[in-house]
């Protein structure tokens with residue numbers, strides 16, 4: 405079914421997606437998605453965040469027609485994904501986490517091949533490859549083997565390949581993981597331009613909260629197959645009133661005693677522990693901190709550092725998933 409072009413909600417939207425994977429060999433089945441819904445505003449970046457196993461990849465696989473939902477509906481680029489998967493595939497770009505390029509071909513050859521696979525004539529493929537090489541500042545390296553590219557150049561080529569068919573909707577799965585700060589910032593600029601100038605609608609999954617904060621107009625946080633929070637990064641942060649108080653103890657062994665001491669104070673409260681770090685909330689962090697330091701010192705607990713900060717996306721994530729984003733991602737972030 406094709407929706408009318410004017411129906412902006414069909415550019416990228418999911419409604420009650422459910423997906424269960426069979427357990428196999430006596431294991432229980434896994435409900436990867438348990439009613440996931442969201443809608444992206446056309447021409448913006450929607451950031452999909454969540455801990456490992458939350459259901460992000462499953463959502464992306466369903467929306468890119470690589471997998472089928474058990475129930476629910478979704479529209480991508482104006483088409484119902486179950487009724488018109490072929491149309492959806494023609495109108496989207498998908499940049500997976502793993503490179504799709506052949507390292508033993510040049511950048512230009514990789515791009516031309518991708519364009520030919522999309523049905524472009526040899527001439528059109530050549531023109532499109534030139535356009536994209538230029539756009540991603542890869543013209544000078546166009547005729548070098550991809551295996552000689554830096555990480556940032558190779559990732560840019562991956563994104564260029566995802567754009568070869570001029571997609572209306574682009575799926576970017578962790579586009580900057582492993583890139584150095586300079587390459588990340590170039591990628592941010594390009595993603596911002598794709599949404600802003602080219603009016604492309606982009607679904608981004610990322611392991612970096614600052615990336616989501618910077619690029620996404622709308623964030624969808626998923627956990628255990630559910631959407632646990634959504635909104636603009638600023639709206640999500642402003643829902644958290646007050647400040648975050650972060651106290652790092654010298655020893656993780658003191659955490660229980662510290663909690664007991666701090667519980668005697670009205671503020672900071674709602675502590676979440678991550679190793680030797682306690683993160684709490686206070687209406688006025690600057691006023692609450694001296695009291696907290698005082699009770700810890702009185703209990704003989706050594707403090708490594710103590711800080712107050714405005715709520716960050718990490719705090720939003722923590723509130724809704726019960727885990728710190730950094731901790732959930734381990735050393736990767």
Ligand SMILES: Nc1ncnc2c1ncn2[C@@H]1O[C@H](COP(=O)(O)OP(=O)(O)OP(=O)(O)O)[C@@H](O)[C@H]1O
Nearest residue numbers: 425434435436454455456457458459460461462463
């Ligand atoms: N093919 C599969 N067979 C069985 N279970 C699966 C399969 N794919 C995913 N799962 C399970 O479904 C749940 C959601 O997985 P999914 O890969 O969508 O999460 P994710 O949010 O993308 O995680 P990550 O950040 O680790 O990539 C997990 O419990 C996962 O183990």
